[in-house]
Amino acid sequence: MPCVSPDGKPTSSGITLLKSLKSKALSPEEIANETGQPLFRVRSGLRELMGVGFVEEEAGKYKLTKNGEAMLQ
């Protein structure tokens, strides 16, 4: 269940991950707790979202980039 579709837009799983980061930076474990998605899927999803520039990581926590914020609006 990839989080980014071939056209570079987030899938529904990707949107779920992005929404969980809307107001705060979270660790993958915290995102898994918040979204109910399995931890392995959160980690792979974050990797994909980072790859297209919607998310960035700092000291183990993930937050939205400007592009990620724009995607949610």
Added chain:
Amino acid sequence: MSEELSREKFAFPVLGQRAPDFEAVTTQGTLRLSDFQGTWLILFSHPADFTPVCTTEFIAFSHIYDELKKRNVELLGLSVDSVSSHIAWVRNIEEKMGVKIPFPIIADLNKEVAMKYGMIHPEQSKTETVRCVFVIDPESKIRAMLYYPLTTGRNMQEILRLVDALQTSDKYKVATPANWKPGDPVVVPPPSTTEQAEERLKEGYECKDWYICMKKI
């Protein structure tokens, strides 16, 4: 192919070693072994999609999925089929047999993961993976391995029992006897000195002799 090359090509993992790393295309996106760190993982292979024994196994694995999740265990399937084949097969299983396959399946077309885990047994098939099960713990160590031939479907209750036994051993620092199941007495680790052997019989365990003592947990 020299014997040495052959051994290298068909490398087999060893209990207790760190499970070989991989990054693989699956039905749920690209996954790495490290994505499963912190959870138990059952990595299992099947010979081919759209085959009868494998289909019964996938249905059976789906039936124990919730039990595995309760034990903090994720499932990850693998065969050398393409991701399109996997998608078509799991859709067919859901449509014809009413069972949703909730776990990801690796499409190991180039056999990269299969070779790292010794899943190809040429005497069984040179092109298909045999029915392997690797139980990998939250620190990515291989804790148990099962290898079944192409003809023989696996027993899901034994896989659950194996997970229960490993987790019980870790939690209570004990071993589990033959045919153990949750609730049964466990084996107290045998003494390693004569002094401990003498004391063991006074420690209140249920002992047949100094080296075979059981206790309830």
